[in-house]
Amino acid sequence: MHTLQTTSLRIRDNALFILDQQALPQEKRWLDASTVEALVGHIHALRVRGAPLIGLSASLLLALLAEQGHSRDALLHALETLRASRPTAVNLMNNLDRMKLALREEGFVAALVTEALRLVEEDKALCDGIARAGSALVKPGSRLLTHCNTGGLATAGVGTALGVIQQAHRQGKVANVWVDETRPLLQGGRLTAWExxxxxxxxxxxxxxxAASLMAKGLVDAVWVGADRIAANGDVANKIGTYSLAVLAKFHGIPFYVAAPRTTLDPHCPNGEAIPIEQRAAAEVTGAAGSFGAVRWTPPDAQVYNPAFDVTPATLISGWVLDSGIVTPEEVEKGVFAIAR
Structure with a gap:
């Protein structure tokens, strides 16, 4: 496979590397992800993260393994192992469904490489489409609030919600962005602030x-978030804390927008209750560890509930901004997502 470079993915000398998003912003460190075991480990540890990026990294790895001579059966096993690595983000499943179709072709090696590279280029185009559509909703002088990380670190392109904000900033319409630190891994404080x-x-x-106090003071004009899965009824799974923002925005009369590519749609998932929610390790909220060592701030026997995502009901969402344009609540009520694919 030829050389490839995005913000967070790199292919050099027939090897896949990911930018370690646990090391940012203090260090830009590239890690080898050229085996299924390595990539799954990076996904679980959130060294590679972001729904679009996870799907792309898995697709590129399958293509590289095919070029290395792995059999069709071995590649199918690798595909299913990668599929199980992240249950909530549907981009991974959607991308791997396309790779599975390529795997069935007689010349499956070339087909897998072509499809993986096509997915990367498509993601860039999807991000650009989201940015164009979403920036039209941003009013001059806007003070925007965002959650988690939805920029180029999480995609092959300019990002989803952060891509919208970047485009609106270029148009001179963004006065300030409020960045949620985003517990438990501070992906807003570490990654979005850096980007x-x-x-x-x-x-x-x-x-x-x-966020509530800012909204009460009239200091937030709109909330922009990404998505890991959009159900057929418009419910959205996203990083834990998103639902709270939607409730607050509704109460304060503030628009709440979800920006995501079509690869995040899951028309086979009827509603948010059917979305599997990943549980994370208790250590992510009981303390912290890093180059400084480790510290624990809870009692040793503290019990922890640590879901990685929550679900925002469609009734709280002002608009879904896709690469194809803006989807309104009225369109969602008519079932547009149920027939999206």
């Missing part, structure tokens, strides 16, 4: 519990 700084977008970092 906005690199892009020159003005921002202020807040803790997740501060």
């Amino acid at each position: 906005l700084g690199e892009l020159g977008v003005p921002y202020q970092l807040i803790t997740d519990s501060m």
